[in-house]
Amino acid sequence: MPVDNDKTLSGTICYYSGSGNTRLACQYIQNTIKNVKFDLFNVTRGSLPDLAACDVAGFATFTDFLDPPQLFLNFIEKLPVQAGKPAFVFNTYGFINGRTCLTLGRRAGARGFQVVAGHSLHMPESFPPMVAGGNGNEQAPNERELAGFRNFVSQMDNGFGILKSGRGNELKGARFSLISYILPPLSRKRSRNDMGLKYVDIDLCDECGICGKICPYAAIKLDPKPVFDMDKCYGCWSCYNHCPKKAIYTNKFRGVGHYPKPLDSLKEKFHGQ
Numbered sequence: 001m002p003v004d005n006d007k008t009l010s011g012t013i014c015y016y017s018g019s020g021n022t023r024l025a026c027q028y029i030q031n032t033i034k035n036v037k038f039d040l041f042n043v044t045r046g047s048l049p050d051l052a053a054c055d056v057a058g059f060a061t062f063t064d065f066l067d068p069p070q071l072f073l074n075f076i077e078k079l080p081v082q083a084g085k086p087a088f089v090f091n092t093y094g095f096i097n098g099r100t101c102l103t104l105g106r107r108a109g110a111r112g113f114q115v116v117a118g119h120s121l122h123m124p125e126s127f128p129p130m131v132a133g134g135n136g137n138e139q140a141p142n143e144r145e146l147a148g149f150r151n152f153v154s155q156m157d158n159g160f161g162i163l164k165s166g167r168g169n170e171l172k173g174a175r176f177s178l179i180s181y182i183l184p185p186l187s188r189k190r191s192r193n194d195m196g197l198k199y200v201d202i203d204l205c206d207e208c209g210i211c212g213k214i215c216p217y218a219a220i221k222l223d224p225k226p227v228f229d230m231d232k233c234y235g236c237w238s239c240y241n242h243c244p245k246k247a248i249y250t251n252k253f254r255g256v257g258h259y260p261k262p263l264d265s266l267k268e269k270f271h272g273q
Contacts, residue, residue: 004225008035008037009035009037009076009163010039010053010054011036011037011038011056011058012038012049012051012054012056012058013029013039013047013058013059013060014057014075015040015041015043015058015059015060015142016043016044016060016062016069016072016159017042017061017062018126018237018238018241019126019241019261019262021045021062021092022061022091024039025060025090025123025270026060029143029153029156032058032153033156033160035160035161035163037059039054041149042072043072043075043102046072051085055085055086055163056085056086056087056114057082057086058087058089058090058106059088060089060090060091060092061091061104062235063093063094063098063120064090064191065098065188065194066098066099066186067099067100067185068091068101068104070234071234074106076107077107077111081111081112081113082113086114086163087108087114087115088116088117088119089101089105089108089115089117089174090104090118090121092120092121093120093123094125094130094132094136094137094140095125095127095137096181099124099185100180101118101176101177101180101182101219102118102176102177103185105176105196114173115174116171117159117174119152119172123187124140124266125137126138126237126241126255128233128241128253131256131257131259141269159171166214184266189234190235192234193235194235194253195233195237195250195252197228197251198248198250199248199251200225200247200248201245201247201248202225203245203248203249205225205247207222209222210243211248217232217233217234217236219232219233219234240258241259241260
């Protein structure tokens, strides 16, 4: 890469955010990094970004049963094989972090990306069973966790400065927590089975169609009320969380534990940075 200290590198952060928490963190990265002008790409669009046109890639998602959501893994597998393009991986989690960041790094590395940074950030819980059980972690991230995240972004920006100066060979690989290497992988259908069958309260449903539009796995058909295809469902709870009438329920949870968007207190933590 030619040395051009006046040029800002270009980048794309590919993200999946069911509740908006991950997107909020990605926006902070986008607005804080100085050496790379990042665009955000929502992987639920169903298309692929033009990563050939950018200098740096980012992969960001939330933890789903100790690992990245199946949707995000499918997305990475569809990307063209790279020749060492620098990339970072990032995940948010509510209760348990699991293997998410490590798995992201491995999957991106298998597609030819050079993963130079990785981080996991504790956030408020968006998983309805945890929220309903009083384990919403609404105070997350705390000051120590926020400081760790800010430090991650700062160090990453310094690394991109090295890349910008044409010394990309000096970048080191990302490191991941020891526990992520020993945690066992879980079945990607386990979250669906844990959620159980979904139902619709026909008295509450106003046939707005939001659930069908936001389902990332195309597992909902509107006829005109939602009909669920459990063979396609991965139990992400998006339809449950985002139903404005709280008309969608399971045999375990009904009308409780919803997390449709980031808490105001969480927005303040990032907007105030």
